[in-house]
Amino acid sequence: MKTLQAAKIRRSWNTIYEGPLWPSQGLCADPEESRRHMAIYHVLQRIPPKDYKTLADSADRWEWYIPHWEALAMVYPFPVTAQGELRPAEPSVPAQDGRIHVPRAGFTRPSAVILYLSPRLELVGWNIIVACVAHELAHLCLKHRLIPGGKTAYDAQEAEAWALVAKWGFGKEAAMHAARAKQIDTARKVFARRLHEKLATANPPAGDD
Ligand SMILES: [Zn+2]
Numbered sequence: 519m520k521t522l523q524a525a526k527i528r529r530s531w532n533t534i535y536e537g538p539l540w541p542s543q544g545l546c547a548d549p550e551e552s553r554r555h556m557a558i559y560h561v562l563q564r565i566p567p568k569d570y571k572t573l574a575d576s577a578d579r580w581e582w583y584i585p586h587w588e589a590l591a592m593v594y595p596f597p598v599t600a601q602g603e604l605r606p607a608e609p610s611v612p613a614q615d616g617r618i619h620v621p622r623a624g625f626t627r628p629s630a631v632i633l634y635l636s637p638r639l640e641l642v643g644w645n646i647i648v649a650c651v652a653h654e655l656a657h658l659c660l661k662h663r664l665i666p667g668g669k670t671a672y673d674a675q676e677a678e679a680w681a682l683v684a685k686w687g688f689g690k691e692a693a694m695h696a697a698r699a700k701q702i703d704t705a706r707k708v709f710a711r712r713l714h715e716k717l718a719t720a721n722p723p724a725g726d727d
Contacts, residue, residue, distance in 0.1 A: 525564035525687025541582035580631035587637035596630035649695035
């Protein structure tokens with residue numbers, strides 16, 4: 519079995535902090551501000567030079583959004599980072615899975631491209647946060663479409679992003695993320711089936727009256 523090579527450290531905190539990719543808020547940046555920040559630091563330390571440069575060059579085209587876990591509500595200004603573009607009609611529309619939608623042809627509106635990291639990540643395992651941060655950065659590095667046209671295109675982008683995450687040296691974290699997703703999916707299906715059975719017992723099909 520192929521062993522997964524762990525990513526090596528390639529740059530210092532100073533290089534990251536003084537570069538364009540650190541999500542600075544306020545004057546004193548702290549790589550231990552939250553576990554999400556710690557994971558961002560961990561990933562940015564290890565991305566290979568060529569892809570780090572691609573991401574650094576793209577820094578004006580997207581924004582981090584890392585809400586504090588105690589912030590229950592806020593009004594927040596997002597700069598517009600992407601102009602509208604002419605989107606061609608999708609030639610064929612494959613089956614949808616509910617998470618994505620196919621845009622109509624025409625101009626899209628100017629957008630703020632946001633890399634959102636949920637406060638819920640503070641509660642999951644370290645490998646999962648690292649996998650999430652690396653995966654979203656991989657999408658940006660690969661300049662993926664924000665709204666892929668259909669499930670086939672969505673799945674292709676997902677596979678490509680995870681492949682890059684593994685190439686960066688986060689294969690172990692990606693595998694743990696996949697195992698967790700599968701576990702959650704199975705648990706959801708079991709719950710749905712049990713609920714269905716319970717409802718069927720509580721409300722048997724109506725008689726012939
Ligand atoms: Zn993705």
